[in-house]
Amino acid sequence: xxxxLLRFDQDNYLNRYPDVAQSKMTGLVHYLRYGRHEGRVIATxxxxxxxxxxxxxxxxxxxxxxxxxxxxxxxKDLFLYKYGLIDQELDPDYYARRYSDLQNISKDLSxxxxxxxxxxGRNPSPYFDTKAYFGRYPEVKKSNENxxxxxxxxxxKNGYWPGRFAPADPRVHEISQxxxxxxxxxxxxxxxxxRDVIERFQDGELGExxxxxxxxxxxxxxxxxxxxxxxxxxxxTEQQVERLSATLRLxxxxxxxxxxxxxxxxxxxxxxxxRLAGHLTKALAAQFGQEEVLVVVTDKSVWECPQWFPDxxxxxxxxxxxxxxxxxxxxxVIFEFLRSLNPEVVINVNSGLFWEMIYEFxxxxxxxxRVFTYYFCNEKNALGDWGGYxxxxxxxxxxxxxxxxxxSHALKEELTSRYMLGxxxxxxxxxxxTPTDDLPPxxxxxxxxQNKQPVAFWAxxxxxxxxxxxxxxxxxxxxxxQFRLWGxxxxxxSFKKLKKPxxxxxxxxxxxxxxxxxxxxxxxxxxxxxxxxxxxLIEVAASGIPLVGSLSGGTGEVLKxxxxxPVDNIDDVSGFVxxxxxxxxxxxxxxxxxxxxxxxxxxxxxxLHYRTQLVDALKTGSDx
Numbered sequence: 001x002x003x004x005l006l007r008f009d010q011d012n013y014l015n016r017y018p019d020v021a022q023s024k025m026t027g028l029v030h031y032l033r034y035g036r037h038e039g040r041v042i043a044t045x046x047x048x049x050x051x052x053x054x055x056x057x058x059x060x061x062x063x064x065x066x067x068x069x070x071x072x073x074x075x076k077d078l079f080l081y082k083y084g085l086i087d088q089e090l091d092p093d094y095y096a097r098r099y100s101d102l103q104n105i106s107k108d109l110s111x112x113x114x115x116x117x118x119x120x121g122r123n124p125s126p127y128f129d130t131k132a133y134f135g136r137y138p139e140v141k142k143s144n145e146n147x148x149x150x151x152x153x154x155x156x157k158n159g160y161w162p163g164r165f166a167p168a169d170p171r172v173h174e175i176s177q178x179x180x181x182x183x184x185x186x187x188x189x190x191x192x193x194x195r196d197v198i199e200r201f202q203d204g205e206l207g208e209x210x211x212x213x214x215x216x217x218x219x220x221x222x223x224x225x226x227x228x229x230x231x232x233x234x235x236x237t238e239q240q241v242e243r244l245s246a247t248l249r250l251x252x253x254x255x256x257x258x259x260x261x262x263x264x265x266x267x268x269x270x271x272x273x274x275r276l277a278g279h280l281t282k283a284l285a286a287q288f289g290q291e292e293v294l295v296v297v298t299d300k301s302v303w304e305c306p307q308w309f310p311d312x313x314x315x316x317x318x319x320x321x322x323x324x325x326x327x328x329x330x331x332x333v334i335f336e337f338l339r340s341l342n343p344e345v346v347i348n349v350n351s352g353l354f355w356e357m358i359y360e361f362x363x364x365x366x367x368x369x370r371v372f373t374y375y376f377c378n379e380k381n382a383l384g385d386w387g388g389y390x391x392x393x394x395x396x397x398x399x400x401x402x403x404x405x406x407x408s409h410a411l412k413e414e415l416t417s418r419y420m421l422g423x424x425x426x427x428x429x430x431x432x433x434t435p436t437d438d439l440p441p442x443x444x445x446x447x448x449x450q451n452k453q454p455v456a457f458w459a460x461x462x463x464x465x466x467x468x469x470x471x472x473x474x475x476x477x478x479x480x481x482q483f484r485l486w487g488x489x490x491x492x493x494s495f496k497k498l499k500k501p502x503x504x505x506x507x508x509x510x511x512x513x514x515x516x517x518x519x520x521x522x523x524x525x526x527x528x529x530x531x532x533x534x535x536x537l538i539e540v541a542a543s544g545i546p547l548v549g550s551l552s553g554g555t556g557e558v559l560k561x562x563x564x565x566p567v568d569n570i571d572d573v574s575g576f577v578x579x580x581x582x583x584x585x586x587x588x589x590x591x592x593x594x595x596x597x598x599x600x601x602x603x604x605x606x607x608l609h610y611r612t613q614l615v616d617a618l619k620t621g622s623d624x
Contacts, residue, residue, distance in 0.1 A: 016041070079114075085152045086110050090124040097225045098123060118146040126198055126228040127191070129164040136166055163191060165235050171245035175234050178248055190232045201227045243329050243336075246322040250337050253316040258342045259294035261287075264351035266299035267319070268306070270509065271461070271490065273376065275535040276407065277349040278308030279435050280374075283611040284347075285310045294341065298334065298353040307512065318353070327356065335361040339368050345618055347405070348373040355393050362400035370402045370618065376532035377411060377553045382464065395419055403428045403620040407532045408554025430617040434533055435610035436542045436602060454584050457521040457545070459486040459510075459536060460528070462495040467527040467550075473573045474525070475501040478580065483525070486510055513539045521545055523583050523590065529570045531555050541601040546590040548579050563597035 013027035014020055017040060020030045031040060087110040095113065096103045099122055102112065113124050121131045128148055134141040137160060140150050151162050165172050167183035176186040200206040201224070214221040231237055234244055261284040265277045277295070284293045290312030297303065301320040309315075318337070322330050334357050338346055346369050348354040354373070358365070365371055379388035394404070394415055406412050409431050415421070416429065460466040466487075475483045483504045489495060500506070510516055513536075524540045526549030533554040540547055547564040549555060559566040565579035583590045 013040075013042070082146060082149045083110060083114055086114050086124065086146065086148050089128070089148060089152060091126065091228075094126055094225075094228045095122070095124060097228065113148070114146055118148060119144070124148050127195070128162045132164045132166075133160075133162060136161065161187070163187065164238065165241065171241050172235070174245045174248050175241070179234070187235065190235045194230060194232045197230050197232075198228060239326060239329050242324055243333050246325060246333050247337055247340075249321040250316050250318060250333075251340065253321065254294055254314060254341065257291075257314075259314070260289075260292040260344045261294070262338060262341060262343045262346045263293070263295045264298055264346065264348045264354050265295065266351050266353075267297055267302035268308075269302050269304045269490070270511070272532070272535050273350040273374075274305060275308055276374065276376075276434055278305070279607070279610065280347065280349065280614070281309050281313055282607070283614045284345075285313055286611055287615055288344075294343075296334075296337075296351075298351040305511070331357040331360055335365060338365060343369045345370045345372060350374065350376070350389070355389065355397075358393075358397055358400055362397065366400065366402075371400065372403050372405055372618070373397075373401055374405045374407070375411060375415075376407055377530050378414075379465065380530055390415060398428070401428070403430055403617055405614075405617060406431045407434050408557055410554045410556065411532065427620050430613070430620065432613045432617065433605050433610055434535060434538060435605045435607040436538055437607070454481045454522045455520055456481055456483045456523055456525045456580070457486075457516070457518075458483060458525045458527070459516075460526075461491065462487050462489040463491045464494050465491075465529055465531070467529050467570060468495045469498055470527045470550075470570060470573060470576070471525065472498055472501055472504065474576050474580070475504050477573065477577050479503055481580070481584075484521075486516070513543075518543055518545060522587075523548055523565075523580065525576075525580075526550065526555070526559075527570065527576075528552055528555065533557050538601060538605060541594075541597045542605075544591075544594045544598040546583055546594040547597065548576065548583060558597075558601065560597060560600065563593050563600060565593075 011027075013031065013035075017027075017030075017035075020027060020035075023030065031042065034040075090110045090113055092109045095109050095117070099117075102109065113122065117124065118130060121134065123130050128151065130147050133147045133151065133155075137155070140147055140155075143150075151160055154160075155162070161167065165187055167173075167187060169183075172183045172186060176183045179186060181189075201210055210220070210224075210227075231240070233240075235241055263277055263281050263284065265274060268274050268277075281293055281295055290310050291314070293310075293313045295309060295313055295315040296318050297315065298318045301317050301323070303315070303317070316337075318334060322333055325333060330353060334353055346365070348371075358371075362371070375390045375394065377388065378386050378391050380386055390411065398404070398419075406415075406429065412429050412431050421429070458471055462468055468485075471483065471485065475481070479502075481503065483501075484507055485504060486507045486509060488509055523546040526534075526537060526540075526547065528534070528550055529552055531553045537547070537549065537555060537558040541558050541564070547559060549559045549564065549566060550570045551559060551566050551568050552570060556566065558564070565583055567575045567579055569575060
């Protein structure tokens with residue numbers, strides 16, 4: 001190789017062989033690929049005559065050009081060796097088309113790739129992906145070695161893979177398993193097809209047709225790069241492979257079966273929306289059968305409260321399976337996954353991904369299934385501005401849904417008024433009475449007699465919505481009452497700025513409401529600035545514990561006057577104190593109200609009643 005490079009003269013070779021010059025291929029590349037096999041002569045200056053009969057002066061030798069400006073530390077022999085190997089593999093047409101900044105470069109392109117292109121992550125040919133090679137073998141990048149030279153001199157004989165995908169890639173394993181073939185076989189088949197397509201455009205009849213088209217319209221020639229980078233399924237692009245492997249993982253989690261009902265939740269943690277999703281899933285399981293219901297976790301891979309969902313229902317962790325997808329591909333994969341399940345109904349319960357997807361694929365999803373969503377309440381930010389899913393999405397997506405499901409009549413009135421719906425499609429807005437579990441036992445609460453300190457229970461998220469600051473203010477005004485709080489921050493850390501009164505105790509978190517020492521509570525305090533109909537209030541009411549709470553959103557549908565101790569204004573600390581004092585001063589009346597509320601809630605919110613409401617809502621606008 002070194003001898004060839006030292007003797008070879010670019011200009012004279014092209015003068016001797018005009019067909020090579022017309023091919024626009026560098027002389028050395030032509031000689032290494034074809035000329036030496038065809039018996040062509042390495043042209044030296046003293047062998048070439050010019051057209052006018054005069055001896056050509058010694059031209060600038062290719063080797064001298066290559067060796068100019070080499071760092072002193074670089075061996076010339078090693079450089080020429082590397083160049084020779086790279087020059088046999090680099091495709092100059094592809095390289096120049098792939099990187100437009102090189103199209104007018106005067107340097108030899110193999111020289112450019114050896115000196116600069118490899119370090120810059122450029123691809124020398126359609127069959128070598130530099131960035132993938134560096135990512136797969138980080139030691140190569142760390143060594144500062146040219147990636148193509150490393151592959152040719154070392155990697156090829158040691159099982160290194162030059163293409164975008166390698167057999168060791170877990171995604172390739174997943175896809176090849178689905179196709180009942182080995183990962184090596186899959187990659188080789190894809191690359192064989194791709195190479196065949198490229199060669200047909202280069203030398204075959206297809207290439208001749210392409211050249212004729214270019215002659216008619218030169219702009220057609222600009223499509224040649226697309227030929228070099230043609231995608232062959234199923235290993236077409238990084239994102240396409242990621243989408244496909246994510247879909248296959250999801251299908252396996254769904255046990256490769258369809259589902260008649262799908263429930264989408266953002267995550268499963270201790271919260272009202274997740275609790276409601278559990279009630280919903282139980283009702284769907286009773287309607288369609290447990291094996292026909294699939295719960296999909298879309299936003300975060302969290303599954304903290306499995307006890308709220310039926311044991312026989314399937315679940316799929318989309319958040320984990322699709323964690324590497326771009327937002328665009330996440331939307332596409334969740335749509336394609338839902339469509340592949342062929343469900344009768346899809347119900348969203350606060351999934352953020354659902355809202356992203358519905359704008360793009362809502363019409364197509366409606367073509368294959370019936371689509372519903374739950375709304376609970378609007379939310380207020382730290383500046384006092386209202387937002388939340390109902391305000392953000394109700395108007396824009398109303399026509400894309402078969403019906404919207406609400407947990408409170410208060411929200412239905414608000415939406416109907418704000419968007420002036422009147423009698424327009426009244427059946428599309430359905431209020432479902434969130435159910436209790438099986439009737440809980442009546443809690444025999446303590447009274448404040450026998451000279452014992454009264455005890456208040458409170459539970460919820462330590463976030464702005466739940467107004468922990470109001471609890472602390474109430475506690476400061478009532479030092480004779482002990483306040484026991486369960487919860488933790490979920491959305492913000494605002495509670496850390498608050499100074500906890502001495503009569504307030506933080507008890508940590510709990511898994512089940514029944515696990516709390518409910519018999520030690522004299523009353524339950526509920527403080528929320530905005531809300532739907534919280535599961536917490538329903539559980540407390542059904543347990544027969546006297547309730548003092550704020551009227552906000554749908555809470556008034558549990559905090560009935562005469563049945564509890566409601567406070568109209570969340571910021572009315574004195575109002576809370578007055579209601580609590582009234583409750584503690586007449587324990588018998590507090591027990592009477594709590595008993596009436598328990599009976600009211602348990603009568604209105606039976607699981608069977610909720611199921612009947614749900615089944616009726618799912619028929620909205622259909623012939624079911």
